[in-house]
Structure formats: structure tokens, C-alpha cells
Amino acid sequence: MPGTTPSTPLVIAIDGPSGSGKSSVSKRVATRLGLAYLDTGAMYRAATWWCLERGVPLDDADAVAAEVAALPLVMGVDPQAPTVHVGGVDVAEAIRDTRISTAVSAVATNLAVRAELVRLQRAAIAAQGLPDSFSGGRGVLAEGRDITTVVAPDADARILLTASEDARLARRALDVHGTADAAAMLATRDQVLRRDADDSTVVQFHVAADGVVTVDSSDLDLEQTVQAVLDVVATVTGRAA
């Protein structure tokens, strides 16, 4: 944690495709800077879990939007122990299940759902500027697909974290199957490439928007990527870990 509390809260926005390393890198960067951590992908996953739990067909856009408008979601923003509760149920593990990964794009491409979750995300980001927040007013790092462009286009640092298709497939295959051989990478294509293709129909996260700095992690290990992101933050904000 940094020794002193800066006078103005810092907002860092990180976007990128599936498997680029957003969550792993963001948690470490937020920890090093003493910031809260908002995993917006987890919010779309939690909304999907809730709709499935309530028996709402995901292709019924109006019914899904109505459920999400009343989503009883509580996000814990400690980067070292982030939590996700829906209706008092701890869903942190359940939302990582392949069942949710397969279904989540149907919810994330619902424009009424996006409007509601963007509203919640902006409120969560604003709250971390308050002295009695998790971060003690130091600020927040939010990661997802549209943070640099839609949710927080005025963030102090905006970063697009990318990696080659092969690197992303291999990383996810290792996570899910414990190996990155050809069969495992093939089995992972739906969770990574099909999902990105579906999500890309409503939000752009493959090319950096104006003012957004690209960090390509294809040839970097996790710690090198964390350092590269911290370097960008220090360069554009003057705040160092």
C-alpha cells in the first residue's frame, strides 16, 4: 500500500479481450497502488447466474432486462479478496463455471442490461473516491470491455491489455484443462474466441480508442505485464506504486 493518501482519487480503466490477463493483472496493480478493484465482467456473470437461477430464458430480452433492473448484487472490491454476492448468496465460484461462460454473452449483448450495469459500475467507481470507502478515497481500478470507452472515459489512466489469440487460448486452456496442448486449446475456443466475437457486436475492445494506451502481454509473463501497466500509470498520472 502507498504510504500517503493522494488528495484526489485515482481512476484506472483497463479493457481487453478474454484471456488477455485483465483480472490477474488488475488485482495485482490495484493491490500495489492501494486501490479498490471492480471486476465488471463478474457483474455480467452474476446477472447471468441470477437470470438462470430465476428460470428466465436468456433470449427473452425484456424479461432479462427486468430481472437485472432488480438484481440484488453486492460486489466486494478488495483486490486481494474480491467477492460477489447475489441475493445474499456467494456466487464467486459459480459464476466461473463453463455454464455461465457459455451463456454470459447473451446477457452482455442485451442493451438494457448494459445500461443498468454501466449505471451501477459508475456509482461503484464514484463511491471509491469517498474517504470512508474500501480504498480510503485513494480510488479504484475497474476492468472489463467498455471501461475505457463508456463507463469511465475520463479515467486518469486508460489501458487496453491485449495478447495474441494463441497466447490467450493457451492461458485459458491451462486454467480450465491444466494443459495447453492442441486439444485443450481447441476446447477453449468457445470460451475465448466465440465469446469475444459475440461480445464485439455491442462493444469494441480489440483496438485502443483515442488516448488509450495498449499493453501487449503476448511475450510477457504475469509480473512483467503488471510492471508494464504500472509504468503506464506512472507515466500518465505521475502516481507510482
Ligand SMILES: Nc1ncnc2c1ncn2[C@@H]1O[C@H](COP(=O)(O)OP(=O)(O)OP(=O)(O)O)[C@@H](O)[C@H]1O
Ligand atoms: N502475461 C501473462 N503471462 C502468462 N499468463 C498470464 C499472463 N497474464 C495472465 N495470465 C494468466 O492467464 C490466465 C487468464 O488471465 P485472466 O483470467 O486474468 O484474463 P482475463 O482477461 O481477465 O480473462 P476473461 O476476460 O476471460 O475473464 C490466468 O491464469 C492468468 O494467470
Ligand SMILES: Nc1ccn([C@H]2C[C@H](O)[C@@H](COP(=O)(O)O)O2)c(=O)n1
Ligand atoms: N465491461 C464489461 C465486462 C464484461 N463484459 C462481458 C463480456 C464477457 O463475455 C462477460 C464476462 O466477462 P469476463 O469475466 O470474462 O471478463 O461479460 C462486458 O460486456 N462488458
